[in-house]
Amino acid sequence: MNNSDGLRDTVEPVRNLRRQGKTRREIMEILGITEWTLNAALRNEPLREWATRPRAKDDLRAKARELRLRGLDYDEIVAQLGVSKSSVSLWVRDLPRPGRLSDEAIRERAAERARRHWQAERHVRSAQRAATRNAAMAEVGHLNDHEVLVAGAIVYWCEGSKNKPRRRYDRVSFINSDPGLIRFFLRFLEVAGVTQADLRFSVSIHESADVAAAVRFWQEVTGAGLEQFNKPVMKCARP
Numbered sequence: 710m711n712n713s714d715g716l717r718d719t720v721e722p723v724r725n726l727r728r729q730g731k732t733r734r735e736i737m738e739i740l741g742i743t744e745w746t747l748n749a750a751l752r753n754e755p756l757r758e759w760a761t762r763p764r765a766k767d768d769l770r771a772k773a774r775e776l777r778l779r780g781l782d783y784d785e786i787v788a789q790l791g792v793s794k795s796s797v798s799l800w801v802r803d804l805p806r807p808g809r810l811s812d813e814a815i816r817e818r819a820a821e822r823a824r825r826h827w828q829a830e831r832h833v834r835s836a837q838r839a840a841t842r843n844a845a846m847a848e849v850g851h852l853n854d855h856e857v858l859v860a861g862a863i864v865y866w867c868e869g870s871k872n873k874p875r876r877r878y879d880r881v882s883f884i885n886s887d888p889g890l891i892r893f894f895l896r897f898l899e900v901a902g903v904t905q906a907d908l909r910f911s912v913s914i915h916e917s918a919d920v921a922a923a924v925r926f927w928q929e930v931t932g933a934g935l936e937q938f939n940k941p942v943m944k945c946a947r948p
Contacts, residue, residue, distance in 0.1 A: 723750035766792075770800045780807040785818065788825065854900045861897025864890065884913075888930045895931060908933060913942040 719742060726736045737747055769790055776786045786797045852860065868890070870882035881903075883894050898908070910933055914923050920941050928935065 719746055720750045723747060727751065766796070769796075773797050773800045774804065777801040777804050777807070780814070781818075782807070785822070788822070857897055857900045861894060861901070864894060864897070891927075891930055905933065909937055909939060911939040911942055913944060915944045915946060917946055 719740065722740055723736055723742070723746075726739060731739070733744075733747060736742075737744065742750075769792055773786050773790060773792070773796075776789060781789075783794055783797050786792075786801070787794050790797075865881070865883060868883055868885050870878050870880075870884075872878050881898070883891075885891060885894070895908075899905075908931075910927060910931060912920070912923050912927055914920055920943075924935070924938055924941065928938070
């Protein structure tokens, strides 16, 4: 019996075992054949389904190669794709090493790295600030009237108008743009016995802004009527 007769006798058993899910090594051990015979027997045999489906990282590999061709180094590719450095090295090591970038390109890449960093870091820091603020609020708890008077006096000391030796200003004038602080100061005035009707408000705003919308906003914050608002103070823009 020549080699071709032996191969014909082997083809069907090899293919049957392969269709049963046996590995190439298992088939060679079961039938006692060489790798050459195995390859010959499997010639023209359709590939198994798992061998033809796209691999999960095929798109990442293609993207990594694209970024490498654009001149990005390994660390930058890792940062963009979120894969390991060893994977990037395996995918792009056959590509030529990028040449030296121009100063402008270096600045652009540095700016892009900073943008990506703060895009993620901003949410983390915002969550940390919120947690700290909530913990502080829980620790302070509800303020009684005496505590409101003390805190309000400190707030006014920081943000309110003061008398000067050359000019007396015997009225309460408080300037701030934080809605929360404005609401607290209104509560302080209420506890101090100042009625809502005694209050007057002025909006100081740049001439390029929406003045009417700003006045409506501060009406909602303060709960005051439009008649309690003085004519808005316009700030002229300086080129």
